[in-house]
Amino acid sequence: MPSSDAKRRLSSISSHLNPPTPTPSAGASLIRPFSSSSRTSSASPTYTYSISAAYCDKKKSLNPAKNVYTFNPFHRVTKTASEISSKERKLARPNSGQDAFFVSNINGTGSVAFGVVDGVGGWETSGVDPADFAHSLCDYMASAAAWWPEGFKDQTNVVTSKELLDVGYKRVMEDKDVFAGGSTACVATASPEGVLEAANLGDSGYARLSPFRLNYISPPQTHAFNTPYQFSKQSPKMLTQVALFGGAKPYSELPSDAAVKSHYLNHGDVLVFATDGVWDNLSPEDALRIVSRLMVQLNAWIVPEENSTTDVNPDFPTVVKEAVMKIPGKSESIKGLSALLAAAITHEAKEASLNERRDGPFAKEVQRYYPKENWRGGKPDDICTVVAVVIKEGV
Secondary structure (H helix, E strand, C coil), rough: CCCCHHHHHHHHHCCCCCCCCCCCCCCCCCCCCCCCCCCCCCCCEEEEEEEEEEEEEECCCCCCCCCCCECCCCCCCCEEEHCCCCCHHHHCCCCCCCCEEEEEEECCCEEEEEEEECCHHHHHHHCHHHHHHHHHHHHHHHHHEEECCCCCCCCCCCCCCCHHHHHHHHHHHCCCCCCEEEEEEEEECCEEEEEEEEEEEEEEEEEEEEECCEEEEECCCCCEECCECEEEECCHHHHHHHHHHHHCCCCCCHHHCCEEEEECCCCCCEEEEEEEHHHHCHHHHHHHHHHHHHHHHCCCCCCCCCCCCCECCCHHHHHHHCEEEEEECCEEEEEEEEHHHHHHHHHHHHHHHHHHCCCCCCHHHHHHHHHHHHHCCCCCCCCEEEEEEEEEECC
């Protein structure tokens, strides 16, 4: 294992360093409308999304029965994040450590917003809890989506992921209860027309999986080895100290620096959004293997027979809703396809992070940049996975 000095150097800021596979050009425009032109829900939305999250604090054991969240699209939000005290919001946080996530309807559009945020651990050396920035950013983005178009400059029928990220970022920067901190972020909007738009800043990221193939993996944004793009907020005291005595300033990107990519989605696609606790320990191919195995086991994806192009169960919506598996060694079960997928990815990422013999993407990058360090095995970290299963109605 690396020396203690090397460990401190390598773990000061969370990162995902797995080089991405070649990807289509970013920012390609799509002609298909992104959302309903009315502020009321579309009369007959074509695409819907089953969305769940699974997570684990790096200091705790994974509890699959409790560390899973499934989004209820019919839940009505009655208060904005600003109307809830920071103490109440803190008590309501999931046990995901410095990682955070959100899922929310976008008011009156039929679209949904979701994403993952990873608090930058390096702030702990300054006496700052990185979880405060990460969870607050998610709270504000969820609230902004639910109460759209309030707070948005462009109050048209199009809600972009970068706009949502910008609104959430500004509200965190204005929140006096979050006096300092920073994070990466990977945020998306998915429309009833089947268009996904994702904005990624830093080394969290997402994969788009179709039956038995990896369609896309987002490339990480990094300044250098182990140094991802990140939001930063310094307290007035910190700013004064830097002005008077000098010292290093943290990297501080803006929402406008996020890389944006749009996708046409297909019936049966699986979207995996995750923090670097996943991508440092599992490759995109690992994620595809985990998802494919479960999708076949649950009869959601079908291995095509010769001369057949069918690869999604004709009764896919029912499978998505009613899929259930018992947790090994427990009396509880996990229900819902997206929840099962999120839990499976999180479980394997957790196991890989603690396995000293399994070299994940992070270990391979350390070996590449610092071959003398002899780093082996996984990288313990907070883990957060959001999975969205794409359903096209009438198929």
